[in-house]
Amino acid sequence: EATPGFLGVMLAKCESAEHVTATAARLPARTPVMALVESALGIERAYDIASAQPTSRLAFGSGDFRRDTGAADLAPALAYARGRLVVASRAARLPGPVDGPTVTTAEDALTDALTVTRTMGMSGKLCMHPEQALVINHALSPTPTDIDWARGVIDQLGADGARIENGSDLPKLARARTISRLATVFAPASMA
Incomplete structure (x- = not known):
């Protein structure tokens, strides 16, 4: 039974379509699942994850992805992963994926990161700090x-x-x- 105000689930560490379907089996029917892809394996399986029901959106767990792959926190180092999520989302007819958070509270760093988010074709961004939400919404x-x-x-x-x-x-x-x-x-x- 759905709880008032319950709109969906973010599934962390998602690496397969089976993760989505197994989670969905434990939820009220038609509960949207946002799959947080945080590993090299998850990126390689992005289309399968995006196509699994009831995936409503993909999100990029950039921090854990960097830990998994050794990639730097630089736009070029993460471009392949972001691009895979964008293409998988489009191919599965989902909205553009949600980008990973910007950890620092410095507004100029967030603004620079949002330029990458938008130009890569992503349509949302995770927040680490509540005050980032307005800046993110305005930029996107x-x-x-x-x-x-x-x-x-x-x-x-x-x-x-x-x-x-x-x-x-x-x-x-x-x-x-x-x-x-x-x-x-x-x-x-x-x-x-």
């Missing part, structure tokens, strides 16, 4: 310029794509839909 929110562009594209091509004229319109419309969805999700942060 579409800008007013992005939102205006998305509205224009959707108006021009039709929300259902009825007025698509060539192949280059398809990715434009997909991007516009993503921005529109993110604007709705991050609406409070967009207003800040």
Whole structure:
């Protein structure tokens, strides 16, 4: 039986689809599971994990991944793992994955890390400190310029794509839909 306010589970140390399904078997039906991938094995099995029901999202446990692999805490050293999670998420038709936390409380370090998060195609970031949430939401929110562009594209091509004229319109419309969805999700942060 579901508990009021219970929205889902973050499954730490997830390395296989079986971890997701075994956990789901112990939860109320249709409970979303966010799989926290924290090892080389988990990264290699990312698509299987993303495809397992009821995985709702992947998240990157960057600290434990670095411990497992010996990788440095530098964007290039973690790019492969982040990229795998992004591609696996997309292939499994999940939202972009959630990036690992920034441990320091220095706002400039968090801002730099968020640039990596966003440019890698990730759509969330774990927090180590509550005060990071507003900074993260603001950084990952579409800008007013992005939102205006998305509205224009959707108006021009039709929300259902009825007025698509060539192949280059398809990715434009997909991007516009993503921005529109993110604007709705991050609406409070967009207003800040």
